[in-house]
Amino acid sequence: MSQKKQHTVAVIGSGNWGSTIAKILAENTSSHPDLFTPNVQMWVFEEQIQIPSDSSHHSKFGDKPQNLTEVINSVHENVKYLPGIALPENLIANPDIEDVVKDATILVFNLPHQFIEGILDQIRGRHLPYARAISCVKGVDVTDGEVTLFSELIMEKLGVYCGSLSGANIAPEVAAEKFSETTIGYDTPPMDVDAEDGSPAENRIKVDEQRQTKTRPTHTKLTRVPPELVTVDGELLRTLFGRPYFHVNVVRDVAGVALSGALKNIVALAAGFVAGKKWGENGKAAVIRVGVLEMVKFGRTWFPQSVEERTFTEESAGIADLVASCSAGRNFQSAKHAVEKGVSVDEIEKSEMNGQKLQGTSTAKSIHKFLEKHGKVADYPLFDAVNGILEGKTSVGSLPKLLDKRFG
Amino acid sequence: MSQKKQHTVAVIGSGNWGSTIAKILAENTSSHPDLFTPNVQMWVFEEQIQIPSDSSHHSKFGDKPQNLTEVINSVHENVKYLPGIALPENLIANPDIEDVVKDATILVFNLPHQFIEGILDQIRGRHLPYARAISCVKGVDVTDGEVTLFSELIMEKLGVYCGSLSGANIAPEVAAEKFSETTIGYDTPPMDVDAEDGSPAENRIKVDEQRQTKTRPTHTKLTRVPPELVTVDGELLRTLFGRPYFHVNVVRDVAGVALSGALKNIVALAAGFVAGKKWGENGKAAVIRVGVLEMVKFGRTWFPQSVEERTFTEESAGIADLVASCSAGRNFQSAKHAVEKGVSVDEIEKSEMNGQKLQGTSTAKSIHKFLEKHGKVADYPLFDAVNGILEGKTSVGSLPKLLDKRFG
Numbered sequence: 001m002s003q004k005k006q007h008t009v010a011v012i013g014s015g016n017w018g019s020t021i022a023k024i025l026a027e028n029t030s031s032h033p034d035l036f037t038p039n040v041q042m043w044v045f046e047e048q049i050q051i052p053s054d055s056s057h058h059s060k061f062g063d064k065p066q067n068l069t070e071v072i073n074s075v076h077e078n079v080k081y082l083p084g085i086a087l088p089e090n091l092i093a094n095p096d097i098e099d100v101v102k103d104a105t106i107l108v109f110n111l112p113h114q115f116i117e118g119i120l121d122q123i124r125g126r127h128l129p130y131a132r133a134i135s136c137v138k139g140v141d142v143t144d145g146e147v148t149l150f151s152e153l154i155m156e157k158l159g160v161y162c163g164s165l166s167g168a169n170i171a172p173e174v175a176a177e178k179f180s181e182t183t184i185g186y187d188t189p190p191m192d193v194d195a196e197d198g199s200p201a202e203n204r205i206k207v208d209e210q211r212q213t214k215t216r217p218t219h220t221k222l223t224r225v226p227p228e229l230v231t232v233d234g235e236l237l238r239t240l241f242g243r244p245y246f247h248v249n250v251v252r253d254v255a256g257v258a259l260s261g262a263l264k265n266i267v268a269l270a271a272g273f274v275a276g277k278k279w280g281e282n283g284k285a286a287v288i289r290v291g292v293l294e295m296v297k298f299g300r301t302w303f304p305q306s307v308e309e310r311t312f313t314e315e316s317a318g319i320a321d322l323v324a325s326c327s328a329g330r331n332f333q334s335a336k337h338a339v340e341k342g343v344s345v346d347e348i349e350k351s352e353m354n355g356q357k358l359q360g361t362s363t364a365k366s367i368h369k370f371l372e373k374h375g376k377v378a379d380y381p382l383f384d385a386v387n388g389i390l391e392g393k394t395s396v397g398s399l400p401k402l403l404d405k406r407f408g
Numbered sequence: 409m410s411q412k413k414q415h416t417v418a419v420i421g422s423g424n425w426g427s428t429i430a431k432i433l434a435e436n437t438s439s440h441p442d443l444f445t446p447n448v449q450m451w452v453f454e455e456q457i458q459i460p461s462d463s464s465h466h467s468k469f470g471d472k473p474q475n476l477t478e479v480i481n482s483v484h485e486n487v488k489y490l491p492g493i494a495l496p497e498n499l500i501a502n503p504d505i506e507d508v509v510k511d512a513t514i515l516v517f518n519l520p521h522q523f524i525e526g527i528l529d530q531i532r533g534r535h536l537p538y539a540r541a542i543s544c545v546k547g548v549d550v551t552d553g554e555v556t557l558f559s560e561l562i563m564e565k566l567g568v569y570c571g572s573l574s575g576a577n578i579a580p581e582v583a584a585e586k587f588s589e590t591t592i593g594y595d596t597p598p599m600d601v602d603a604e605d606g607s608p609a610e611n612r613i614k615v616d617e618q619r620q621t622k623t624r625p626t627h628t629k630l631t632r633v634p635p636e637l638v639t640v641d642g643e644l645l646r647t648l649f650g651r652p653y654f655h656v657n658v659v660r661d662v663a664g665v666a667l668s669g670a671l672k673n674i675v676a677l678a679a680g681f682v683a684g685k686k687w688g689e690n691g692k693a694a695v696i697r698v699g700v701l702e703m704v705k706f707g708r709t710w711f712p713q714s715v716e717e718r719t720f721t722e723e724s725a726g727i728a729d730l731v732a733s734c735s736a737g738r739n740f741q742s743a744k745h746a747v748e749k750g751v752s753v754d755e756i757e758k759s760e761m762n763g764q765k766l767q768g769t770s771t772a773k774s775i776h777k778f779l780e781k782h783g784k785v786a787d788y789p790l791f792d793a794v795n796g797i798l799e800g801k802t803s804v805g806s807l808p809k810l811l812d813k814r815f816g
Contacts, residue, residue, distance in 0.1 A: 168693035179682075179808040180690030181697070247694070247812045274587075281736040282588030285576035285728035286655070289589070293722060313721040314701060320693035323731055328689040400587040404655045 010104035013111030046095035113139035166261030167316035183317035185257030256311030265360030267291030271326035276339025331360035418512035421519030454503035521547035574669030575724035591725035593665030664719030673768030675699030679734035684747025739768035
């Protein structure tokens with residue numbers, strides 16, 4: 001086999017999880033120069049920051065406001081969103097999205113879901129047509145009674161194949177290189193596999209047929225990865241994302257991975273409500289159990305051809321992420337504090353989240369709107385209860401009763 | 409249908425979980441006089457106790473040693489094993505095992521597994537031949553390369569059909585009537601169902617055929633429940649065990665329920681080791697995920713006809729109990745303290761457990777011995793690692809590597 005051209009990796013997003021994933025990718029590109037060009041571009045929404053006076057970098061910059069990208073590239077630390085973690089020197093912060101994506105053959109999306117549509121509009125037409133993408137974005141888009149995963153939205157808007165990454169990955173712990181696992185959903189497009197031996201590329205990808213509406217990609221417009229590049233498949237992705245402290249499992253169920261990363265935040269809110277009430281570990285475990293069942297039911301009902309139950313019950317993206325999110329995630333903590341202080345989750349979001357938005361509250365509302373439109377709210381008593389609590393219509397005290405109608 | 413005779417319920421065991429279950433049963437027998445005789449006898453291993461000086465009952469008894477059963481029956485509180493919890497007056501502590509079981513049509517076993525064989529020897533021949541049993545005993549018996557569940561041991565020794573109960577039921581939380589769920593495994597013997605309409609009783613029960621060895625019950629010697637008694641089935645058991653704060657699901661998979669209650673304690677030790685190392689929630693979630701997979705594999709391999717995977721992945725006895733036990737159970741806490749203090753789990757057991765034994769350490773050793781005999785240790789890297797750590801042969805630091813051989 002002749003020498004292949006290297007892949008170039010770009011990360012879109014630079015919050016604590018975006019920066020952590022970018023750190024991992026840059027570690028791997030530099031240790032695999034045969035497969036990847038070393039530099040990883042990370043798109044950063046440019047902002048002016050002041051270096052905190054207790055930062056070890058304060059003496060270098062003083063009190064004068066600095067561009068965040070310049071600080072990152074100077075001290076190799078995202079002092080605002082991932083302070084205290086040394087980033088590899090081959091990780092380059094870049095405020096220019098067009099410049100970030102133009103040479104990238106692998107695009108990794110890792111930013112809050114409310115920013116994804118806007119950034120895709122800026123990227124469209126400026127990226128390589130044969131690029132492949134991985135979405136680390138949590139949440140789903142619900143419009144006109146249809147639920148769209150962000151991996152689907154990326155495929156649709158850019159016309160590039162997009163997998164998904166999700167797992168029990170509380171960002172500061174991964175950044176500190178504590179042991180964890182993740183799941184990548186990636187079903188290598190057959191055209192990419194065929195390209196190896198020069199045989200005709202097939203344009204078929206396993207998707208739910210009934211989900212191929214006019215607003216969804218049919219995958220017939222994908223451009224195949226040129227044969228001079230190594231095929232983007234499970235093996236390449238394990239090399240790119242795996243670290244001794246970050247174990248990667250690759251599965252074909254892209255939708256299940258993306259969906260569990262979205263739905264688990266609804267369950268984490270419920271677990272937070274239970275914890276706020278001091279109902280103990282039994283009660284929280286019950287909520288997690290019922291939560292997995294509703295996640296499985298949602299996947300099987302609305303993505304029947306593509307979602308596999310075992311993604312929810314066996315993968316890091318499923319049960320493990322749910323367990324971790326119900327102990328230490330932001331949605332869990334905010335819901336817990338809301339109950340403890342007797343205020344709404346919205347109020348906690350405003351007072352404690354520093355301008356950031358909880359992913360779980362918007363997901364709970366979107367999913368509820370979707371289920372309502374399809375007349376299926378009653379099939380998901382936990383999801384329904386969380387939405388009701390968020391809207392102030394349901395009391396946390398009624399959760400046990402709602403979870404088991406036999407016990408009025 | 410004519411008026412049926414009432415069932416009489418007895419509990420064998422009076423630790424914190426035994427007393428808690430007895431409390432639930434007594435609450436339900438008194439509120440369903442049509443189905444049950446009100447009094448629930450609870451067998452208590454008689455011991456002399458001194459009432460603590462800070463107990464509200466100290467003024468009544470003073471410093472003079474008292475019989476535990478007399479204290480329980482006088483103040484309706486198990487002041488030694490479940491202090492602070494009011495017990496129903498129709499719950500009767502009784503030190504005489506023969507007297508406890510002689511009229512009982514439903515026997516509930518709830519005592520540490522090291523005492524079960526001895527107590528069965530005392531009961532044999534003294535109980536009603538048509539009694540039905542539920543085992544709440546955690547653990548398995550491994551003898552001569554065979555693994556036996558305590559529900560099986562009870563069937564074998566007494567010749568009565570025995571189901572199992574297990575779930576995310578940390579005892580003090582259930583005793584305080586905080587919301588929780590449990591799973592009862594009970595596959596109503598067909599002879600009991602047939603008895604209703606007087607048709608001939610069948611002696612068939614779903615068991616693993618390859619497990620019917622000379623040491624195991626063939627179920628052909630079961631005596632059917634007389635037709636004047638209500639059939640012991642899922643509905644009756646839900647009425648007997650269910651409370652507004654204690655949701656019961658009945659499944660047919662007796663072995664899966666019993667097995668998950670045993671195996672989860674091995675995983676809880678692993679989670680405790682990870683917590684002791686301060687590896688965070690991601691690492692603990694990874695251990696729980698791998699733990700469920702090994703539990704499922706064990707069940708499917710050694711109980712292929714009877715165990716259902718969903719008992720582990722969907723029931724309170726499975727994933728929910730595992731999650732709760734990996735946050736607050738005694739095995740988890742002891743393993744965590746052992747790592748934090750740099751001592752063995754055995755030393756923690758001696759210094760912190762007040763003479764009680766951890767169920768997880770003996771289960772880990774039994775299961776390891778069993779797997780070793782069958783040459784299958786390598787299929788269960790987490791179970792193996794836990795046993796190695798308990799024996800001082802494996803370091804906790806090598807856990808991540810052991811869990812994913814790809815990352816040497």
